[in-house]
Amino acid sequence: MSSSASGIDRSIPLALEAALEQLAQLDPEQSKLVELRFFGGLTVEEVAEVMGIFPATVKRRWTFARAWLRREMEV
Amino acid sequence: MNREEFSRLQELFQRALDQSREGRESFIRKVCQGDEELRSELESLLFAHDRESELEETVTLSAQIGYLKPGELVGPYRIEEEIGRGGMGAVYLAEDTRLQRTVALKVLAEAFVVDPKQQKRFRREAQAAAALSHPGITTIYALEEVEAGSISPANMCVGRRFARWWKTVLCR
Numbered sequence: 001m002s003s004s005a006s007g008i009d010r011s012i013p014l015a016l017e018a019a020l021e022q023l024a025q026l027d028p029e030q031s032k033l034v035e036l037r038f039f040g041g042l043t044v045e046e047v048a049e050v051m052g053i054f055p056a057t058v059k060r061r062w063t064f065a066r067a068w069l070r071r072e073m074e075v
Numbered sequence: 076m077n078r079e080e081f082s083r084l085q086e087l088f089q090r091a092l093d094q095s096r097e098g099r100e101s102f103i104r105k106v107c108q109g110d111e112e113l114r115s116e117l118e119s120l121l122f123a124h125d126r127e128s129e130l131e132e133t134v135t136l137s138a139q140i141g142y143l144k145p146g147e148l149v150g151p152y153r154i155e156e157e158i159g160r161g162g163m164g165a166v167y168l169a170e171d172t173r174l175q176r177t178v179a180l181k182v183l184a185e186a187f188v189v190d191p192k193q194q195k196r197f198r199r200e201a202q203a204a205a206a207l208s209h210p211g212i213t214t215i216y217a218l219e220e221v222e223a224g225s226i227s228p229a230n231m232c233v234g235r236r237f238a239r240w241w242k243t244v245l246c247r
Binding site: 026027030060061063064066067068070071 | 076077078081082085088089092119120121122123124126
């Protein structure tokens, strides 16, 4: 098993980037949510405040986004 | 897929999740009405979602074991304090005794260490984080495997937000 940074598989972030890119085209709001929640580390409540939507909506969209990204990454 | 179709897919996904497990299949059949592409999109997303939920449920219990206490040594890392915990493991503030620097150490829960699939997932996450370069994303210095499991030390960014980011990753 590889234990050094030199063994990094560069195709993985590319897959993530491609999935995010596709998401941004299909649904810019959804992609903004992912950005804030995943990369920005904001809580559901914080994302709701920033985006001006209900926390319940954030939760539902986040659930979908995770399923989407997970599926895209595993193809 | 266009935006309209994507938005419909999202809506159907949510509605499918609101159905009982038994009612889901007939719900999908009813709303897709022979649209095989939509059906396969919907089913694959629900499948991805289910796998994740199952994972979270199984882990919460098994992960009770395998947490580390301050002062404990894991390979070259000495645990200082726990800063986050989730289904897959926990993140600690630790000292790299070789380089005398402070790192954030993510440790996979024992239950995952024996599962090659989880090991792979963990490594992949670390690789993804290591290859991304962004001030908001932590830098992965190394991914090591020692007796206690897989380890991924990251440079330490002090702050609630950082700990929360890890938490999101761990609990997602």
